[in-house]
Amino acid sequence: MTLALDPSALRRLAAGRWVVLVSGTNGKTTTSHMLAAALGSLGPVAHNALGSNMADGAVAALAERLDAQRAVLEIDELHLASVARCCDPSAIVLLNLSRDQLDRATEVRRTAASIAGVLSELPETTVLANADDPMTVWAAENAAGPVEWVAAGSKWRADSLSCPRCGRLLVETKARWSCDCGLAQPQPVWWLDGELACHLDSSIPLSLGLPGEVNRANALMALAAAGRARVPLRQAGDAIAQVRQVAGRYATITRGRHVIRLLLAKNPAGWSAMLSMLGTARPLIIAVNARDADGRDTSWLWDVDFAALDPRPIAASGERAADVGVRLSYAGIDHHTEPDPLAALGRLPAGDVDLVANYTAFYSLRQRLAAGE
Numbered sequence: 001m002t003l004a005l006d007p008s009a010l011r012r013l014a015a016g017r018w019v020v021l022v023s024g025t026n027g028k029t030t031t032s033h034m035l036a037a038a039l040g041s042l043g044p045v046a047h048n049a050l051g052s053n054m055a056d057g058a059v060a061a062l063a064e065r066l067d068a069q070r071a072v073l074e075i076d077e078l079h080l081a082s083v084a085r086c087c088d089p090s091a092i093v094l095l096n097l098s099r100d101q102l103d104r105a106t107e108v109r110r111t112a113a114s115i116a117g118v119l120s121e122l123p124e125t126t127v128l129a130n131a132d133d134p135m136t137v138w139a140a141e142n143a144a145g146p147v148e149w150v151a152a153g154s155k156w157r158a159d160s161l162s163c164p165r166c167g168r169l170l171v172e173t174k175a176r177w178s179c180d181c182g183l184a185q186p187q188p189v190w191w192l193d194g195e196l197a198c199h200l201d202s203s204i205p206l207s208l209g210l211p212g213e214v215n216r217a218n219a220l221m222a223l224a225a226a227g228r229a230r231v232p233l234r235q236a237g238d239a240i241a242q243v244r245q246v247a248g249r250y251a252t253i254t255r256g257r258h259v260i261r262l263l264l265a266k267n268p269a270g271w272s273a274m275l276s277m278l279g280t281a282r283p284l285i286i287a288v289n290a291r292d293a294d295g296r297d298t299s300w301l302w303d304v305d306f307a308a309l310d311p312r313p314i315a316a317s318g319e320r321a322a323d324v325g326v327r328l329s330y331a332g333i334d335h336h337t338e339p340d341p342l343a344a345l346g347r348l349p350a351g352d353v354d355l356v357a358n359y360t361a362f363y364s365l366r367q368r369l370a371a372g373e
Contacts, residue, residue, distance in 0.1 A: 016069075020081065021084060033047075033049065034313045042229070042231055045302075046068040047064050058075065061073060090349050093128045096156070112188070131186045137185065146230075150188055156273075166180075179283045204233050206219055207241040260353050275308055285344050288361060289359070312333040317337075342373060
């Protein structure tokens with residue numbers, strides 16, 4: 001409504017602030033929460049913490065904290081170009097680009113091309129980009145402003161087997177990718193060495209309150225951006241370590257005889273990272289919806305390596321429980337199918353349970369649990 005009445009509202013609200021936009025297919029919410037925690041160690045921060053990541057959400061976050069000189073705005077990758085043109089950000093954190101919501105986002109290269117276009121128009125904006133992801137590198141390589149390459153350890157390559165610049169197959173040698181056309185994995189200025197976050201001239205321990213190597217990668221991106229905002233690195237690292245859940249993700253909730261850990265995964269790349277977080281033999285519920293916010297197309301389930309799951313009690317759930325169940329059957333995974341996640345929970349052994357859901361399934365379940373169902 002605000003933008004309908006005043007199309008210049010975002011530009012006016014962003015003026016005079018140090019604004020960083022966090023975008024990419026996976027990790028936006030977690031990285032923006034980590035970065036907001038780091039910047040919060042210096043003073044008030046405007047942040048769309050509830051995940052409203054289009055222009056109206058950015059306007060609301062900035063309007064709510066008029067006292068904040070710094071802002072961290074999570075922005076949907078399809079809306080990054082339009083939002084960046086409106087607010088001339090000091091920095092953009094570009095995490096990764098992969099398939100997601102194919103009925104809405106179409107082909108990944110088109111999204112990367114749109115982002116490349118706006119980065120070429122922003123000479124005053126520093127880009128902190130994932131050096132491991134070919135699609136992200138192609139989008140950022142001709143940015144008008146400075147680029148800081150961050151090697152966050154991303155291993156997902158299924159959406160960029162061919163070069164986004166010329167179409168040839170990418171070659172990977174000694175864990176670095178390249179193409180005959182000249183597009184190649186850049187040398188990073190930030191990288192991970194075990195539990196150390198390393199910069200060209202320093203390193204600090206990077207402790208985490210969240211599980212998984214993917215969150216260590218998110219933390220490194222947040223730390224690099226905090227450095228651009230002149231937050232002392234150890235101070236930023238300490239603040240990042242205090243983030244223990246993100247909009248309900250990774251939270252544990254006790255319900256009767258079960259302790260549920262809530263996790264979110266919405267596409268093949270996200271599930272690739274999620275598989276390493278799931279405890280061995282820990283019962284699992286997989287809840288998938290296919291509403292507008294999720295994407296109506298569930299074909300992405302066939303690109304998830306469910307066969308890598310260790311044997312355990314598993315439930316296929318959500319509004320598209322049948323789709324999940326068919327996929328698990330083809331992967332040779334024993335399971336039961338129950339559309340209601342809480343009813344599915346009742347058929348699992350007592351104790352710890354992991355529940356992995358996509359967007360609307362996740363938030364619907366959180367509401368039900370909060371209401372005491």
